[in-house]
Amino acid sequence: DRNSPDPLLVVGNPAKQYIASGGVNLSWNLFAGHSTDVNVEKARLATSQAEQTLIKAERGLREEVERAARRVEAQADVLSMSERALEIAREAQQVATERFKAGASTQLEVRDAEIKLTQAELQCASARIDHHLARLDLEASLGRL
Secondary structure: OEOOOOHHHOOOOOOOOEOOOOOOOOOOOOOOOOHHHHHHHHHHHHHHHHHHHHHHHHHHHHHHHHHHHHHHHHHHHHHHHHHHHHHHHHHHHHHHHHHHHHOOOOHHHHHHHHHHHHHHHHHHHHHHHHHHHHHHHHHHHOOOO
């Protein structure tokens, strides 16, 4: 800093009319009104809540996987029964056709057996699709998709 009554003497010899000063400002809050303790307690509560949320999410995921696994098993049973019903419908259609050829049954019985065979084929296809979808749901629940 330099002071001079004459504006032309503002720039000049640094040994004359210059003032040097320095300072250090140190600030330390000795008492923060327990805000640090409050923030620590808030952090503990947030940690506890996060842990509880994690436990709840794990439980929900476990239940979802178990539900999906049971659905796969149930759909596998349905598929097995549908495939067995399809075999029976094929056999019944063959028997009805042979009986018709032998003159022991009517065309109506053959048509009825063919309709039942078609229905069994549709049921079996639907059961295969449902089983496949149940397996995909299980894979998704396990995080493999």
